[in-house]
Amino acid sequence: xxxIGIDLGGTNIAAxxxxxxxxxxxxxxxxxxxxxxYPEILKxxxxxxxxxxxxxxxxxxxxxxxxxxxxxxxDNKNGIxxxxxxxxxxxxxxxEEIQKYIDLPVYIENDANCAALAESVAGAAKDAxxxxxxxxxxxxxxxVIINKRLYSGFNGAGAEIGHMTIIVxxxxxxxxxxxxxxxxASATALIExxxxxxxxxxxxxxxxxxxxxxxxxxxxxxxxxxxxxxxxAETVVKRxxxxxxxxxxxxxxxxxxxxxxIGGGISKEGEYLLKPLRxxxxxxVYAKDVQQTDIRIAEMGNDAGIVxxxxxxx
Amino acid sequence: xxxIGIDLGGTNIAAxxxxxxxxxxxxxxxxxxxxxxYPEILKxxxxxxxxxxxxxxxxxxxxxxxxxxxxxxxDNKNGIxxxxxxxxxxxxxxxEEIQKYIDLPVYIENDANCAALAESVAGAAKDAxxxxxxxxxxxxxxxVIINKRLYSGFNGAGAEIGHMTIIVxxxxxxxxxxxxxxxxASATALIExxxxxxxxxxxxxxxxxxxxxxxxxxxxxxxxxxxxxxxxAETVVKRxxxxxxxxxxxxxxxxxxxxxxIGGGISKEGEYLLKPLRxxxxxxVYAKDVQQTDIRIAEMGNDAGIVxxxxxxx
Numbered sequence: 001x002x003x004i005g006i007d008l009g010g011t012n013i014a015a016x017x018x019x020x021x022x023x024x025x026x027x028x029x030x031x032x033x034x035x036x037x038y039p040e041i042l043k044x045x046x047x048x049x050x051x052x053x054x055x056x057x058x059x060x061x062x063x064x065x066x067x068x069x070x071x072x073x074x075d076n077k078n079g080i081x082x083x084x085x086x087x088x089x090x091x092x093x094x095x096e097e098i099q100k101y102i103d104l105p106v107y108i109e110n111d112a113n114c115a116a117l118a119e120s121v122a123g124a125a126k127d128a129x130x131x132x133x134x135x136x137x138x139x140x141x142x143x144v145i146i147n148k149r150l151y152s153g154f155n156g157a158g159a160e161i162g163h164m165t166i167i168v169x170x171x172x173x174x175x176x177x178x179x180x181x182x183x184x185a186s187a188t189a190l191i192e193x194x195x196x197x198x199x200x201x202x203x204x205x206x207x208x209x210x211x212x213x214x215x216x217x218x219x220x221x222x223x224x225x226x227x228x229x230x231x232x233a234e235t236v237v238k239r240x241x242x243x244x245x246x247x248x249x250x251x252x253x254x255x256x257x258x259x260x261x262i263g264g265g266i267s268k269e270g271e272y273l274l275k276p277l278r279x280x281x282x283x284x285v286y287a288k289d290v291q292q293t294d295i296r297i298a299e300m301g302n303d304a305g306i307v308x309x310x311x312x313x314x
Numbered sequence: 315x316x317x318i319g320i321d322l323g324g325t326n327i328a329a330x331x332x333x334x335x336x337x338x339x340x341x342x343x344x345x346x347x348x349x350x351x352y353p354e355i356l357k358x359x360x361x362x363x364x365x366x367x368x369x370x371x372x373x374x375x376x377x378x379x380x381x382x383x384x385x386x387x388x389d390n391k392n393g394i395x396x397x398x399x400x401x402x403x404x405x406x407x408x409x410e411e412i413q414k415y416i417d418l419p420v421y422i423e424n425d426a427n428c429a430a431l432a433e434s435v436a437g438a439a440k441d442a443x444x445x446x447x448x449x450x451x452x453x454x455x456x457x458v459i460i461n462k463r464l465y466s467g468f469n470g471a472g473a474e475i476g477h478m479t480i481i482v483x484x485x486x487x488x489x490x491x492x493x494x495x496x497x498x499a500s501a502t503a504l505i506e507x508x509x510x511x512x513x514x515x516x517x518x519x520x521x522x523x524x525x526x527x528x529x530x531x532x533x534x535x536x537x538x539x540x541x542x543x544x545x546x547a548e549t550v551v552k553r554x555x556x557x558x559x560x561x562x563x564x565x566x567x568x569x570x571x572x573x574x575x576i577g578g579g580i581s582k583e584g585e586y587l588l589k590p591l592r593x594x595x596x597x598x599v600y601a602k603d604v605q606q607t608d609i610r611i612a613e614m615g616n617d618a619g620i621v622x623x624x625x626x627x628x
Contacts, residue, residue, distance in 0.1 A: 073601050082603055090603075130468050146460060153570020154444050157601035164564040168480050168498075168557070175600050177563070184482075243482070249491070250478040254568065256467020286489050287387050287471035289396055289405075 002058065004049045004066045004104075005310030007111065010034050010086045013041075015048045016303070017056055017063075018310035022122030024303050026056045038092045046101035065105040065313025068094055069114030069305045073157045076108050076312075082157070107312035113150050113159060114308025115300065116143020119261045121311045123299040128258035132251055133298065134161070136244070137264035139174075140182040143308075144255070150312075162186070166246050181250075184243040187219040187265050190236075194222040197236045204232035223269050241273065245280035252293050253286045263298030270297055316372065318363045318380045318418075319624025321425065324348050324400045327355075329362045330617070331370055331377075332624035336436030338617050340370045352406045360415035379419040379627025382408055383428030383619045387471045390422050390626075396471070421626035427464050427473060428622025429614065430457020433575045435625045437613040442572035446565055447612065448475070450558070451578035453488075454496040457622075458569070464626075476500070480560050495564075498557035501533040501579050504550075508536040511550045518546035537583050555587065559594035566607050567600045577612030584611055 002025070007014040009032060016027035030048055032041065049066055053059065072084025079095025095106040109117075116125075116133035125131030129148055135141035140162030144151045152159045162182035163175050170179025183189055195214050198206040205225040210216040222240075225233030248260060266273065278295050285292070300307060316339070321328040323346060330341035344362055346355065363380055367373065386398025393409025409420040423431075430439075430447035439445030443462055449455035454476030458465045466473045476496035477489050484493025497503055509528050512520040519539040524530040536554075539547030562574060580587065592609050599606070614621060 073604065075604070083601070128468075146465065151460065154442075154572045155570055155601075155604045157604045158566075158568060158570030160567045160600045163567045163600040164478070165480055165560055166482050168560050177598050177600075246479055246482050252472075253474045253477045254472060256469055256472030258468045284491050286474045286477040286491075287397070287469075290387065290389070290469045290471045 001064045002062055003064055003310035003313050004052065005114075005306040005308065006045050006049065006066065006068045007114070007305030007309055008032070008045065008068060008070045008087075009111075009305075010071070013045055013048060014306055015045070015052055016306040016310065017052050017058070018307055020314070022118065022307045022311060024306060026052055027303070027306060028052055028055070034087050038089055039097060042092075042094060042097035043101065046098050049102060060102070060104065063104060065107060066098060066102065067114070067309035067312035068098070068106065068108045069111040069309035070094070070108060071111055074108045074110050075156050077156070079106060079108060081108060105313060109150065109309065109312055110143075110152065110156075110159070111305055112141030113143040113152055114312070115141070115263055115298070115304040116145055116261070116308065117150050117311050118300045118304040118308035119263070119298055120145040120148060121314070122307055123304070124261045124296045125259040130255065130257040131259040131261060132161075132255060132257045133261040133263055134248070134251070135264040136185060136262065136266035137187050139188070140186050140247070141264070145257075161247070161251060164247065164250065166243070166250070181243075181247040185240070185247055189243070190219045190222060190240050190266070191217050193240060194233070194236050197232050201232040205230035206233055219265055220268070223272065227272065238276070241276050242280060245277050245284065248277065248295065249281050249284045252281065256287075257293055259294045259296060261296055261298050263300075263304065267297045315378045316376055317378055317624035317627050318366065319428075319620040319622065320359050320363065320380065320382045321428070321619030321623055322346070322359065322382060322384045322401075323425075323619075324385070327359055327362060328620055329359070329366055330620040330624065331366050331372070332621055334628070336432065336621045336625060338620060340366055341617070341620060342366055342369070348401050352403055353411060356406075356408060356411035357415065360412050363416060374416070374418065377418060379421060380412060380416065381428070381623035381626035382412070382420065382422045383425040383623035384408070384422060385425055388422045388424050389470050391470070393420060393422060395422060419627060423464065423623065423626055424457075424466065424470075424473070425619055426455030427457040427466055428626070429455070429577060429612070429618040430459055430575070430622065431464055431625050432614045432618040432622035433577070433612055434459040434462060435628070436621055437618070438575045438610040439573040444569065444571040445573040445575060446475075446569060446571045447575040447577055448562070448565070449578040450499060450576065450580035451501050453502070454500050454561070455578070459571075475561070475565060478561065478564065480557070480564070495557075495561040499554070499561055503557070504533045504536060504554050504580070505531050507554060508547070508550050511546050515546040519544035520547055533579055534582075537586065541586065552590070555590050556594060559591055559598065562591065562609065563595050563598045566595065570601075571607055573608045573610060575610055575612050577614075577618065581611050
């Protein structure tokens with residue numbers, strides 16, 4: 001049997017046919033055109049799924065289910081996407097809409113949860129019963145796997161670890177609260193932190209790497225400058241890793257999973273990020289005399305969304 | 315069938331015979347004399363269990379298992395208490411020691427986890443699949459119930475939510491980190507906060523209630539003074555509830571359990587605590603358009619430890 005996974009993004013809709021082991025055997029994508037009304041977007045998603053099945057020479061009988069990974073808060077029990085900010089979706093009956101075109105079970109989940117499921121089934125946390133995937137991107141996404149299954153609370157709205165405050169009354173978060181982990185540990189936050197540091201330190205290599213135009217700053221530049229020994233960048237990166245480490249230490253004290261997987265753009269820094277991060281975390285966890293959580297880089301890359309969504313039906 | 319639950323504390327060892335429903339049918343207690351070596355303390359625990367069985371007119375065949383709730387970090391898989399600060403215990407083979415005297419299965423767990431299990435089986439969270447019990451006492455204890463079972467990570471050291479930082483680089487915690495929730499939201503923390511406020515506000519009723527001797531301050535006094543309209547105490551209590559609320563909001567964003575149970579001495583303040591706490595939390599949670607977590611006062615009182623420990627074997 002095969003599974004269809006659909007990764008609904010603000011720019012593109014990616015979909016794939018996935019086997020039992022989490023391997024993508026065919027994939028395709030189309031633009032989202034996110035300003036449209038939801039019935040049109042969901043019709044396109046269904047058509048893309050049907051096209052994949054046909055292109056692969058399969059029939060509906062070969063497919064067990066369709067899974068959708070979406071930004072926002074998903075109510076899988078009722079098949080409804082409650083809220084997705086960057087799609088302007090509110091209480092969208094996704095299951096019902098897809099089933100207008102395809103008579104298969106439809107599962108929906110938050111995209112960060114799908115990424116965590118993908119890492120658990122086929123990626124960096126394959127060997128772990130309990131794992132948590134943290135995605136350091138525009139925000140801080142997270143998915144919690146307990147006993148190899150997604151956990152997101154009784155209403156599907158949990159596992160928003162990026163919205164745990166680490167500094168009460170700290171910086172404003174888009175969620176309305178102040179001091180959320182996301183405001184200090186996302187790629188967006190790193191860019192902000194590097195920008196401020198570059199402004200106060202005109203000699204910093206960061207300014208050279210953006211050719212004097214700080215609007216060109218991305219999350220890779222402070223790491224590049226730090227690797228080359230730029231003191232300002234080293235300070236920025238060290239403090240940023242501390243912020244990541246504070247949140248990861250919290251996650252360990254709370255969950256103690258076997259594995260924490262770090263994904264998102266920042267994870268491309270690999271061991272340069274992980275080595276000091278591990279040290280910070282293991283120095284700070286509550287329980288020192290126990291077997292410790294492994295901290296690893298994500299392995300699923302761009303397919304995480306498709307694979308995780310597909311595996312919802314497994 | 316019946317279960318024995320033993321609640322090992324720094325001052326007393328309480329034990330009880332508990333039925334399938336979590337009702338204590340007989341209980342007894344003895345002093346811990348915690349300066350002793352562990353084999354002596356564990357022998358006393360076994361003898362207390364045997365005495366209860368005899369007193370109730372039962373035999374070993376009527377008892378399914380023995381559960382022990384202990385401060386510190388428990389490794390239930392191997393039957394070892396890894397660490398307990400206030401008992402000076404380190405890698406104590408509790409299961410083995412008890413089984414020298416009683417041939418029954420022995421389970422061990424952290425005491426805050428036992429309290430959470432007791433509330434889940436027979437207390438305030440009886441109706442919830444997912445619940446979290448937060449104990450506001452000397453520290454901030456916590457236990458996590460997922461699908462009606464205790465969750466404490468792959469090594470048993472998790473669910474230490476009191477050691478989630480809410481203020482990076484904040485006040486020193488006994489765990490070695492800075493800014494843990496416990497440092498702001500425990501009863502100990504409230505006493506500290508009230509003491510400082512009373513010193514800077516000599517007219518505050520707090521000073522009258524302790525008859526000028528701030529070493530007599532307990533966690534009830536600031537609440538008593540606030541109820542009577544003392545402005546200083548009102549400010550202290552409001553800020554303290556904010557600290558509790560920040561942590562509870564984090565817990566909801568992370569877990570979204572159906573029920574959060576508040577236990578410990580502070581929970582005796584009842585609705586005077588819960589009403590503003592609920593308002594703070596529901597104003598701040600990430601997901602506003604979903605069914606919300608219920609916040610309730612613990613119901614199991616002093617029996618929580620015995621019942622939770624007993625239910626480990628169920």
